[in-house]
Amino acid sequence: MSKAGKIRSVLIVDDDPALIQTMEEHLRASNLSTTVADKHTEALAIYEKLKPDAIVVNLDFGQDNGPQILRNLRNRGNVPIILIGNRRGDNDIVVRPQENHRKTQSGRWLFGGWSLCLKTRQLREPSGAMVALTKGEYALLVAFVEAAQRPLSREYLQRATRIHENIFDRSIDVQILRLRRKLEVNARASQLIRTVRGVGYEFSIPAERA
DSSP, X not given: XXXXXXXXXXXXXXXXXXXXXXXXXXXXXXXXXXXXXXXXXXXXXXXXXXXXXXXXXXXXXXXXXXXXHHHHHHTTOOOOEEEEOOSTTOOOEEEEOGGGHHHHTSSEEEETTEEEETTTTEEEOTTSOEEOOOXXXXXXXHHHHHTTTSOEEHHHHHHHHHTTSOOTTSOHHHHHHHHHHHHOSOGGGOSSEEEETTTEEEEOSOOEEO
């Protein structure tokens, strides 16, 4: 997705009330405005009227044809589109940002002297030494730096990690411990990835995109 500062409004195209509520909670927690459409024609009308910065589309619409909605929305511009497959056993989220995809996959995140290159997925510590990351660790770190200094729920982090690697049989807490060990000397007393009681975790220092 494009830089967080450029995404202000999101159109959610779905007819599952529980899923809509979850998405709206996470988006609004990131200071994003949301609009919901539960029908094909309504989605197109809202898009033409509001011109949202990003769209979330559930391809498993109960009443409408999800793939057809997707094609119609894509024909109307280069807005980033997030596809959700909500079939049984499939909760993966696939990002399809079209023209913005190249921007998302390039550049670096800088934090506390560390550097994370998005194109090569290489993490370098302040000394310049490279630190190897698994796909899951990389996805977690990207989720953290994109929302630096904001608390994130375990559920949100688990979904973010599933974009890159199936971790249904692993605890997100174990994944975070492994990442902490690569970022800090004492992973059990982490100052970088802070535990927020009753919520989840928070990346405690600022991160900037370069």
